[in-house]
Amino acid sequence: MGSTPSAAYDRVIMGIDPGTNIMGYAFIGVNGNRAHIITMGVIDMRKCKDTYMKLGEIFTRVQGLIASFLPDELAIEAPFFGKNVQSMLKLGRAQGVAIAAAISRQVPIHEYAPLKIKMAITGNGSASKEQVADMLRRMLNISGDEMPQFLDATDALGAAFCHFLQQGRPVSEKRYSSWADFVNKNPGKVK
Numbered sequence: 001m002g003s004t005p006s007a008a009y010d011r012v013i014m015g016i017d018p019g020t021n022i023m024g025y026a027f028i029g030v031n032g033n034r035a036h037i038i039t040m041g042v043i044d045m046r047k048c049k050d051t052y053m054k055l056g057e058i059f060t061r062v063q064g065l066i067a068s069f070l071p072d073e074l075a076i077e078a079p080f081f082g083k084n085v086q087s088m089l090k091l092g093r094a095q096g097v098a099i100a101a102a103i104s105r106q107v108p109i110h111e112y113a114p115l116k117i118k119m120a121i122t123g124n125g126s127a128s129k130e131q132v133a134d135m136l137r138r139m140l141n142i143s144g145d146e147m148p149q150f151l152d153a154t155d156a157l158g159a160a161f162c163h164f165l166q167q168g169r170p171v172s173e174k175r176y177s178s179w180a181d182f183v184n185k186n187p188g189k190v191k
Contacts, residue, residue: 015160024152
């Protein structure tokens with residue numbers, strides 16, 4: 001992964017995969033319609049046993065990352081709805097603290113559901129974390145030895161890259177409800 005300064009890019013997108021034990025982060029630089037990985041990694045808080053101290057560490061470390069890489073935007077993975085309410089609460093707190101850290105530095109936030117990220121990266125909403133990581137490795141030309149040990153880092157990269165892909169799509173003024181609707185509204189374009 002490169003260590004190119006943030007100033008070398010038109011835009012820098014930070015991605016976060018929230019977690020209270022391991023939180024993934026990634027930064028991509030954007031020039032025109034091309035994205036390049038700047039860095040990715042994790043914040044490992046497994047040694048800290050106090051829940052509130054972990055939240056403080058998330059806030060401090062996210063602010064530090066923002067100060068180091070100067071992102072223009074933050075793409076963060078939204079908590080998914082599961083059966084374990086306590087896990088959801090912890091994950092939501094971690095996400096909220098990371099968002100608060102970005103807000104304190106005036107970084108705009110964009111939230112993406114895991115399904116949306118998987119669809120954007122692989123075209124399959126039920127893709128595994130490993131499949132997402134492999135696709136990102138290929139699309140961003142990351143060598144195998146540069147791939148991180150924790151998939152939380154590639155999940156964060158997925159959030160950032162998903163945001164890049166969403167921003168790169170041209171917005172059409174016409175909206176279509178189906179293929180038949182497209183054909184009806186564009187009779188000269190379809191034969």
